[in-house]
Structure formats: structure tokens, C-alpha cells
Amino acid sequence: MKLSRLGEFGLIENIRCRTPAGRDVRIGIGDDAASVKNRGDSSLITADLLIEGSHFDLRWTSLRDLGHKALAVNLSDIAAMGGIPDYVILSLGIPAHFDSEDIDAFYRGFEELAAEYSVALVGGDTNAAEKLIISVCVIGHSSAKPVERRGAKAGDDIYVTGTLGDAALGLKLLRRVRRNSTRKGQPAVTLLARHHRPTPRLAAGAQLAKKKLATAMIDVSDGLLQDLGHICRASAIGAIIEAARLPLSPAYRALAGKEGCDALSGGEDYELLFCARRQNRTQIEKLSIRAQVAITRIGACVPADRGIVVLDPSGKAVPMRIQGHDHFKKARSSV
Amino acid sequence: MKLSRLGEFGLIENIRCRTPAGRDVRIGIGDDAASVKNRGDSSLITADLLIEGSHFDLRWTSLRDLGHKALAVNLSDIAAMGGIPDYVILSLGIPAHFDSEDIDAFYRGFEELAAEYSVALVGGDTNAAEKLIISVCVIGHSSAKPVERRGAKAGDDIYVTGTLGDAALGLKLLRRVRRNSTRKGQPAVTLLARHHRPTPRLAAGAQLAKKKLATAMIDVSDGLLQDLGHICRASAIGAIIEAARLPLSPAYRALAGKEGCDALSGGEDYELLFCARRQNRTQIEKLSIRAQVAITRIGACVPADRGIVVLDPSGKAVPMRIQGHDHFKKARSSV
Numbered sequence: 001m002k003l004s005r006l007g008e009f010g011l012i013e014n015i016r017c018r019t020p021a022g023r024d025v026r027i028g029i030g031d032d033a034a035s036v037k038n039r040g041d042s043s044l045i046t047a048d049l050l051i052e053g054s055h056f057d058l059r060w061t062s063l064r065d066l067g068h069k070a071l072a073v074n075l076s077d078i079a080a081m082g083g084i085p086d087y088v089i090l091s092l093g094i095p096a097h098f099d100s101e102d103i104d105a106f107y108r109g110f111e112e113l114a115a116e117y118s119v120a121l122v123g124g125d126t127n128a129a130e131k132l133i134i135s136v137c138v139i140g141h142s143s144a145k146p147v148e149r150r151g152a153k154a155g156d157d158i159y160v161t162g163t164l165g166d167a168a169l170g171l172k173l174l175r176r177v178r179r180n181s182t183r184k185g186q187p188a189v190t191l192l193a194r195h196h197r198p199t200p201r202l203a204a205g206a207q208l209a210k211k212k213l214a215t216a217m218i219d220v221s222d223g224l225l226q227d228l229g230h231i232c233r234a235s236a237i238g239a240i241i242e243a244a245r246l247p248l249s250p251a252y253r254a255l256a257g258k259e260g261c262d263a264l265s266g267g268e269d270y271e272l273l274f275c276a277r278r279q280n281r282t283q284i285e286k287l288s289i290r291a292q293v294a295i296t297r298i299g300a301c302v303p304a305d306r307g308i309v310v311l312d313p314s315g316k317a318v319p320m321r322i323q324g325h326d327h328f329k330k331a332r333s334s335v
Numbered sequence: 336m337k338l339s340r341l342g343e344f345g346l347i348e349n350i351r352c353r354t355p356a357g358r359d360v361r362i363g364i365g366d367d368a369a370s371v372k373n374r375g376d377s378s379l380i381t382a383d384l385l386i387e388g389s390h391f392d393l394r395w396t397s398l399r400d401l402g403h404k405a406l407a408v409n410l411s412d413i414a415a416m417g418g419i420p421d422y423v424i425l426s427l428g429i430p431a432h433f434d435s436e437d438i439d440a441f442y443r444g445f446e447e448l449a450a451e452y453s454v455a456l457v458g459g460d461t462n463a464a465e466k467l468i469i470s471v472c473v474i475g476h477s478s479a480k481p482v483e484r485r486g487a488k489a490g491d492d493i494y495v496t497g498t499l500g501d502a503a504l505g506l507k508l509l510r511r512v513r514r515n516s517t518r519k520g521q522p523a524v525t526l527l528a529r530h531h532r533p534t535p536r537l538a539a540g541a542q543l544a545k546k547k548l549a550t551a552m553i554d555v556s557d558g559l560l561q562d563l564g565h566i567c568r569a570s571a572i573g574a575i576i577e578a579a580r581l582p583l584s585p586a587y588r589a590l591a592g593k594e595g596c597d598a599l600s601g602g603e604d605y606e607l608l609f610c611a612r613r614q615n616r617t618q619i620e621k622l623s624i625r626a627q628v629a630i631t632r633i634g635a636c637v638p639a640d641r642g643i644v645v646l647d648p649s650g651k652a653v654p655m656r657i658q659g660h661d662h663f664k665k666a667r668s669s670v
Contacts, residue, residue, distance in 0.1 A: 026377060026481075027416075027481060027483060030484075030569075031483050031484050031569075032381060032412040032413075032415035032416050032552075032554060033379040033380055033413055033416045033418065033475070033481070034379065034380045034381070035377055035416070035477070035481045036377060036378055036380065037376065037377050038373040038375070038376055038377055038378055040373070041372065041373055042361060042370055042371060042372050042373055043371055043373055043378065043474070044368040044369065044370055045368055045369045045370075045371065045422065045424055045457060045458060045472075045474065046367060046368035046369070046458065047424045047426050047458060047459050047460050047470070047472060048426070048460050049426035049427070049459075049460045049462055049468065049470055051428050051462055051464050051468065053465070054428075054462060054463055054464065055462070077367040077368050078367075078368055080367035081362075081366070081367050081368045083368065087380065089380055089382045089472055091382050091383070091384035091470055092384070093386050093389075123380060123381065124382050124384075125382050125383050125384045127384050127386055127389060127390070128389055129386050129389065130388075130465075130466070131465070133384065133386065133468055135382070135384055135426055135470035137382060137424055137472040138368075139378070139474070140368070146361075146362060146368070146370045148362060148366050149365075149367070217367075218367060219367060234365075234366075
């Protein structure tokens with residue numbers, strides 16, 4: 001159905017009807033504000049604004065995947081604080097050519113992920129727009145002290161969850177496949193899935209916070225080196241990264257040769273990058289098993305004056321300019 | 336300075352530096368998520384997405400006024416629940432032609448209002464965009480049970496704070512003044528201010544909730560009749576509005592003759608529309624004095640089957656189609 005026929009209030013009613021009432025949602029969608037039960041003495045709040053043409057391209061991104069990703073990137077921020085997500089607010093600017101089936105597909109992807117982590121959609125705003133605009137705000141809590149970007153000390157180990165570079169390589173493939181219309185093999189399918197449907201590392205993040213194992217943490221959204229730079233600045237440290245230790249997926253290894261290496265600077269990994277004391281290595285290994293995600297030690301924190309150094313496999317320091325994404329310095333079209 | 340030179344992280348740092356650390360803000364701007372102290376056992380959450388060309392027109396809206404208004408419309412939603420605003424998240428999509436002075440002006444208007452109501456800016460997101468996009472999420476609390484749209488009963492009185500129609504008439508004048516470049520008299524200045532810098536009725540809202548005087552409440556954003564319609568649907572009631580009782584400002588009375596009447600359907604009043612038991616009339620009068628805002632009784636709730644009826648000054652029922660704003664049914668350019 002055309003949205004112009006359904007109308008704004010019809011759309012809101014549709015969304016309201018398909019949103020399960022959360023146990024702790026006292027007033028949900030449809031009033032001036034939502035009222036929700038607080039689950040601790042403090043709240044974690046994060047927000048992301050995704051804009052068509054800048055953050056995603058609907059030529060190669062399905063609306064269902066986009067719904068998943070719009071929520072996932074926010075959940076990843078909560079994970080990076082060691083938090084647990086509770087509530088989400090979703091505001092949409094919707095182009096005139098969208099129909100209610102398009103919106104349904106988006107909400108399906110969004111809600112599937114929300115249900116997986118018991119996050120309740122409690123409100124938002126819907127508007128007409130020239131291009132699709134997605135604004136998400138997630139509210140959560142932490143059962144322990146949230147893990148900040150500051151707090152790492154020289155001598156700490158540096159770890160990352162999962163594998164790096166898959167999403168960035170997936171995006172390159174998407175652009176190439178679109179041009180050449182070649183058939184995709186399994187490695188490509190894997191990388192594309194990593195690009196379209198990132199997994200927020202909520203279990204690992206929450207356990208790292210609860211056990212006070214992470215001294216500083218961030219999620220890798222703008223590229224490993226850039227996000228490591230944020231930890232270094234906030235913690236007033238430098239870092240040495242051993243390139244040979246970077247966790248790379250089989251799919252990435254199979255296809256990265258032709259495409260160049262994105263594991264250091266490719267964005268949208270949504271893995272957790274964190275620092276931890278050397279004496280906690282065994283505990284980190286145990287946590288990796290419990291949280292069911294690979295956790296790889298990739299380097300160490302050093303005094304700030306040494307900056308960020310990447311060692312190549314032979315142990316030689318490779319001159320490395322920090323690369324990554326700055327929204328005002330270059331254009332990107334990614335999802 | 337050009338934003339392309341300042342960069343995304345320079346901009347975030349600028350915003351962080353000028354944002355005073357709130358007492359209850361444990362982790363503010365600059366980490367993956369903010370961490371804030373909860374001020375009650377539940378939170379109120381509301382969000383608005385404002386898009387250039389659809390919600391505002393920079394040809395006649397200053398960025399400073401826009402900063403004020405973007406926050407005010409969200410605070411008005413908190414007021415309509417009887418709540419107290421605590422924290423705000425602000426995400427911006429910024430056009431390439433903006434420079435850092437433009438952003439400063441926007442933040443100045445935003446922060447002036449935030450300071451007035453002790454609302455702390457704790458986070459958000461900044462991105463490049465073709466047109467200005469403003470996404471605001473406000474989190475607050477209520478010292479009493481929040482006032483919903485449902486809860487009014489037949490026999491209740493209907494009240495509205497302040498005056499109606501000023502903002503809609505102001506918008507008409509803006510469009511006309513722009514065309515004719517005529518000089519503006521005082522009444523026009525007043526109406527324009529009502530359009531550009533709405534006042535969220537937080538004191539009145541919070542006191543109505545605290546004293547349990549409002550049986551249902553909403554803020555008038557889409558036009559009196561449309562927002563009354565929301566209360567009627569949610570409360571399963573009808574309503575009779577006496578046109579002669581509608582509170583009109585001197586400025587409105589001076590200029591509305593030529594411009595047509597907007598008090599019933601003109602949007603963006605951001606006044607509170609609420610229902611209350613007949614026996615509480617004296618208490619409402621006292622509250623009006625304490626909250627320092629006019630509160631006018633404009634009608635009464637009736638059984639649902641009577642619908643919404645407007646009585647003209649002679650007491651005759653005027654056939655009245657509900658008008659107001661639906662974002663998908665027509666275009667609007669307003670702020």
C-alpha cells in the first residue's frame with residue numbers, strides 16, 4: 001500500500017500493532033513519550049544517524065538487512081561499554097516512492113535483531129523525506145562500571161573479537177559484483193553477510209565489564225587503526241600492533257589477495273577492540289569460550305610518545321598512517 | 336572554518352568542550368555511549384526527526400532559532416506526559432556548505448534552552464548530508480504517574496494552555512513578508528517569535544501530573560482538532576469545543592482577520608491540551624497562577640458517538656472536518 005494512502009497515523013498504528021509490549025514498557029508507541037522501567041541506577045545511551053547515499057546504498061542493500069544493521073551498529077556501541085541494551089527509539093525519514101511493504105521489510109530486519117537481544121522498540125518519529133533517513137537511539141544499562149575508551153595503561157595487552165576486514169572487503173565485492181554481475185562463491189557470500197548483518201558482541205562486552213577485565217574498550221566501526229587511535233588518545237598511551245596476529249577469516253584470506261588488505265583500516269567490523277592487563281590472559285581465554293567468540297591478542301599498549309606502530313610479520317615497524325572514516329573529510333557509501 | 340578542515344572528530348571535540356558536564360552525567364560526549372544517572376524508577380523517552388525542506392526552511396529560519404526549536408518540540412512532548420526532562424541526544428546530518436560558525440549558531444540556540452531547563456546534552460552523532468537533518472531524543476522522568484492520551488471521561492472539562500494559532504499565523508506572515516519584504520509591526524514580531532521559539536509548558540505539565548489533575552494530555556503540535564482527535568480516540572470519548580472560548584493572543588486578533596483562522600487547525604502551538612474533572616476547576620485556576628501560564632477551559636468531553644463538535648459563538652454546531660498535519664498526506668514547510 002502507498003504510504004500516502006496509509007497515512008502517518010496508519011503507519012504508526014501498523015508499527016504499534018506489530019511491536020510486542022515489553023514487560024517493562026509502561027507506555028509504548030503511540031503517546032507523546034514512552035515510559036519505561038529503569039533497570040539500574042544509571043542508563044547507557046547511544047545514537048546513530050544513517051543517511052541513504054552516505055551510509056548505505058539501496059542498490060545493493062535490502063531493506064531487511066538495513067533494518068538489522070541500523071540496530072546492530074547501535075547495539076555494538078552498547079557492547080563497547082560492556083552494557084546490556086533495553087530499549088530502542090527509531091525515527092525514519094521515508095521517501096515518497098516507498099510503500100508499506102518496504103517499511104515492513106525494514107521493520108522485519110530491525111525487529112528480528114531486537115527480539116534476539118530482548119530490546120523493546122518503544123517509540124520514534126516518522127516523516128516524509130527525499131532519501132531514506134534512519135535515526136536510532138538505544139538505551140541500556142550496565143551491571144558493572146561501564147568500560148570507557150580511557151583506562152588503558154602502557155604494558156596492557158590489546159585484543160580484538162572475531163575477525164577483521166570482512167565487512168570492508170564485502171563492500172568492495174558488492175561494488176565489483178554489481179559491475180560485473182559475476183556469480184558469487186561461498187567466501188564472497190560470507191563477507192557480504194558480514195557487511196550486511198554485523199553481529200553486536202554483547203555477551204563478550206558485558207562479561208568483560210562484569211569481570212573488570214577490559215581497561216579500555218571501543219567497537220571497531222571506522223577501522224582498527226582509527227578506533228585504536230581513539231583509545232590511545234583517551235588513555236594517553238601508544239600501541240604496537242603485530243600484523244601477523246590480526247584475526248582474518250578464511251573467506252577474507254581467500255579473497256583479500258586480489259582486493260588489498262582492509263584488516264587495519266577497513267570500517268564496519270563492529271568487533272570489540274579492548275585492552276587488558278597481562279596477568280589476565282588466562283581469564284580472557286576462558287571468557288572467549290564462554291562468550292562464544294574468538295578473542296585474539298593483537299598487540300600491546302606502550303607509552304604515548306611511541307605513537308601507534310604496526311609490526312610486519314618479520315618484526316619490522318611499518319610506517320603506518322592512521323586511516324579510517326571521517327564523515328566530513330571524504331564521502332563514503334557503505335552499507 | 337570549513338567542516339572539511341575541522342573534520343568530524345574536531346567537530347565532536349568542539350561540541351564536547353562547550354557542553355558543561357552535568358552533575359549526573361557519568362560519561363558524556365566522546366565515548367561509545369553516554370552513562371547517566373537515572374532520576375527515578377522509570378524514564379520518559381521521546382524523539383523527533385526534523386528534515387530541511389519538510390520541517391523547516393533556512394530561508395526564513397535562523398540556525399539559532401532552529402536549535403531552540405529542535406529541542407523545544409521534544410521538551411513539549413515530555414511536558415505533555417507531565418514529565419521533567421533530564422538528558423538529550425542530538426544527531427545532525429550537516430550539508431557540505433555549512434561551516435563551523437553555522438553549527439555554533441545552532442548549538443547556541445539549542446544549549447540556551449537546554450540550560451534553561453537543566454537538560455544535559457550527553458551524546459549523538461554527526462554526519463555529512465545533502466540537507467540539514469536534526470534528530471533529537473530526550474530522556475526524562477516523572478515524579479508522578481505520567482499522563483497519557485487515554486484516561487479522559489465524558490463530562491470532563493477540556494483545557495488548553497497559552498494561546499492558539501500564533502505559530503501557524505506567524506508562518507503565514509513569514510511566507511508573505513518574504514514575498515513582499517514589508518516591514519514588520521509588533522504583532523507580527525510576536526507571532527514570528529511564537530513560531531520560531533515555542534515555549535515548552537514544562538511547569539504546567541509537571542504540576543498537572545503531580546496533582547493528578549489531568550485525566551488525559553497531549554501537546555498541540557499538529558493542530559488543536561487533530562491532537563484533540565488523538566485524545567478522543569485513545570480515551571474513547573467525543574468532545575465539544577466552544578470556538579468563542581479559544582484563547583487568542585492580541586497579536587493574533589490584530590492580524591488573523593486578513594489571514595484566516597488557524598486557532599483550530601494551525602500546527603506548532605506546542606501548548607498543552609488536557610482534560611480534567613469538573614470538580615477540579617478551582618485547582619486548575621490555582622495551578623495556572625503557580626505555573627505562570629494562562630489555562631483556558633475550551634470545551635467538554637462527551638460520549639464517543641457524538642464525535643468532535645465545534646460550537647460557533649451563537650452556540651450553533653459548525654460542521655468541522657478534522658484538519659492538521661499528516662507527513663505522508665501532504666507536504667509542509669514550516670519552521
